[in-house]
Amino acid sequence: MLNKSAKTLMVMALAGVLALTGCSAQKTDASDFVGDQVKYEIVGIDPGAGLMQSTAAALKEYDLSEWKLIEGSGAAMAAALDKAYKNKQPIIVTGWTPHWKFAKYDLKYLEDPKGVYGGDEQIHTIVRNGLKQDQPSAYSFLDKFEWTPDDMAKVMVDIQDGKKPEEAAAAWIADNGAKVDEWVKDIAKADGQKLKLAYVAWDSEIASTNVVKNVLETKLGYKVEMLQVEAGPMWAGIANGDADAIVAAWLPTTHKDYYAKYKGKFEDMGPNLNGTKIGLVVPTYMNINSIEDLKKK
Incomplete structure (x- = not known):
């Protein structure tokens, strides 16, 4: 039988071994390569988005052939991010700003030293050819419509x-009456004319298109139909006249292919929002900072 002192020493020694083992295990987990942690998967959005095309290009440019870009939707991406974040698990998603996730979670963009995603973008207002002649009041308002990422984020x-x-x-309109009044100042009211606004189901575009719809209806007297489509049909709708306007054109990178494809078949009214960004996004608790960190050494 061991005496009390011997038992105490053994318990202390065992506790020390367990503590060291635990520290060692934690260190090993933290040092695992990020690809192994996330199963070499990047959680994307809808396959027609320019962000997905840019991400596919990034995987090639950075020689990340073992990585897989998961197609889905903005909602599915947000759900996956929320689940991972709540459990402090690693995750890599395709991201853009403005987006509500940056207000809700502590996130960061991975650095893009090769510039595949381009610099800061703008969101442009695009209208069909002939809108100025057909609906001058709507045209004038859309030409004046401009807000900030903080404005959009509040709605989102x-x-x-x-x-x-x-x-x-x-x-938002009720809280920003002065800004809205400037948008519609000296513009004649319509008399129930119909307009069609196309948009993609991104949180940012849902916010902006609903704001524009509300102003057109409550301030200018239009009847507005919102058409939710993918990016390709959105641009095609403007080009062939099936839709009147979009306030959801991300340029010069995200929608550059559509812009080039339909050039001459629409009118670009310039940016309605400055300071957007796209790229790969991770929680700040992840110990990676650059897309180059996704390459196994």
Whole structure:
């Protein structure tokens, strides 16, 4: 039988071994290559998005042939990010700014030293040819429409917190009366004419299109139909006249192929928002900083 002192020493020694083992295991987990941690998967959005094309190009440019870009939707990407973040698990997603996720989570863009994703982007307003002649009031408002990433983020966060998109848009308009009044100043009211706004189901474009729809209806007297489509049909709709306008053209990178394909079949009214960005996004608790860190040494 061991005496009390001997037992105490053995317990202390065992505790020390377990503590060292635990520290060693944690260190090993933290040092695992990021590809192994996330199964070499990048969580993407809808396959027609320019962001997905840019990400596919990035995988080639950085020689990341073992990585797989998972197609899905903006909602599916957000759900995967939320689940991983709550459990402090590693995840890599395709991301863009403005987006509510940057207000909700502590995230960072991976550096892109080769510049595959380009620099900061703008969101442009694009209208069909002939809109100025057919609907001069709508044209004048769309030409004046411009807001900031913070404006857009407020609408997006309200939607994410449970408000319907039309309710969030109305609340923002009520809180920003002076800015809205400038958009519609000296513009004649319409008399129930119909307009079609096309958009992709990104949180940013849901926010902006609902705001524009509300202003056109409540301030200028239009009847507006919103057409939710993928990026390709959105641009095609403007080019062939099936839609009147979009406030969702990400340029010069994300939608550059569509811009080139349909050039001459639409009118570019310039940016309605400056300071956007696209790229690969991770939680800040992940110990990687660059796309180059995805390459196994």
